[in-house]
Amino acid sequence: MKSDINISALTPVEKINGLYFKRDDLFRPFSGLKVNGGKLRQCIHIVQSSKPNEIVTYSSMNSPQLGIVSAVGKHFGIPVKYLVGGSRDTEYLRLARGQGAEIIRQKPYRENYLFSQAKKISLPGSLLIKSGIIQPSMLAEQIDITSEQIMNLPDEIDTIVVSCGSGLTTLGLIKGISRYGKKVKKIWLISTAPDRREFIQDEIRTQKINSNIPKLNFYSLYDNGNFDYNLKKTFSIGDICFHPRYEAKTFSWFIQNNKFIKNKTLFWIVGSEIL
Template sequence: MNKLTPVQSVGGLLFKRDDLYEPFGPGEVNGGKMRQCMMLLDSVKDEITGVISCCSIHSPQAPITAAAALAFGKRCKILYGGTSRAKLLESPMPRLCLKYGATVLLATRSGRHNVLYAKAKELKGPEDFIVQYGINLSGHSDVLLGAVAAQVENIPDEIENLVMTCGSGITASGVMIGLNRYGKKVRNVHLVATAPDRRESIHRTLREHGADRDFIYHDLFHTEGFAYEKPATAVWGGITLHPNYEAKTMQWFVKSGLDPGSTLFWIVGAAPRNIPAAGRP
């Protein structure tokens, strides 16, 4: 489950290819978040019979959770809100959830995470486990951050720039804990934010693990015209980057002036390709 994914030099730029963690095969859900969810459910599998998660209809977290639940033989409910049943039928991520055997529910009028999470807690049975936003950190930090930190072992010992997308901040925190654990000398860690500001929680997590350090924060989320659900396109040396995450970070990188020859670009995951045609949830 925690086998090292490769570091590759492509077109003069180093990539950490965590998208090549593909436990269900090429084209299926993949990447560091998939590994985190697998390790999370592995740590609680003997205590639960069901899994619940809630997120945006555009988020890969839902099908990741559904696939991990299927792998461990657990029933799964995915809660969505702020949309219509017709929109669910049209959307790739809910269709993937169905493919992996989850029950997809239009659970709330609002799509706000706090409203969906409250509904998830309401529906939670005594043997259910809620996979939270970003994949749970509270109460499971050793499992989740360890799943990421271990992947730092095979990156170069000295790097001028490390560039990665920052959403929930959990993966970013894990990578920086790994830098400390393996004694990697990275001069500049660039976090390119596609979500609200997580700097405070990242520093808090790093302090808790004795790994606090400076990083450079680039806020895409609050730039004019930015929308999480609006896809971007970026390809580097034949690597097609995730339209909601790394593609946006790559577009930033190309304009940043950073030298590709002294940079490692961390790919958390790739967009699934094997998405079924529209069906009825």
């Protein structure tokens, strides 16, 4: 399965008003689509490596995973079956259908149930992509792919701020800092999902990341009692408009509630709005 997409190409680091931004949202290889980011890079690798006859996946009806997996399936000419709960239509569902995905409604719509149903309809030759585009059988490869993006971080960076959902991006950052000898001392994980710190620590040991590991600071928006995934927030710095369900919430919280040093802090943009 061939593709002219270079998933190892480094996305730029930009500096705005003394703050650094890793622009992984500028990984946007599909002409005419806004689908972008580190999760897209991961999905392309998983599909290319697996060479499936079809893709089966599932998520919330408001997840950008809808657009990402559907666009990758269309690019490689692979049918996509997408399980979601509920009965409403959303912009993400319309995007997925526009890329040729078959939408399969389920009740109830809890993640564990969607996963069990996705396994039931997966056939020999199917690729089942889990929610969050984290593939246990390829986890080491996924971590390595993200770790490469650390290479062009300026040496003065000592703090990285990142939205934490599945924990996969965080693991890539930790491995990249260790692998390329970067001087980052601290990573702030701002969580928009259940706490993944135990998973992250387990994988640090499993992946044998033994040196130059930064301190992990953690704050959970998910557990603060007021978090609503579906509620959009508008937040921008310079000409960067952050994803309304992820970075807009995490970065605005961090800037409003923490002291940090300009010229030494980098905000890692996993992806921007795909609509």
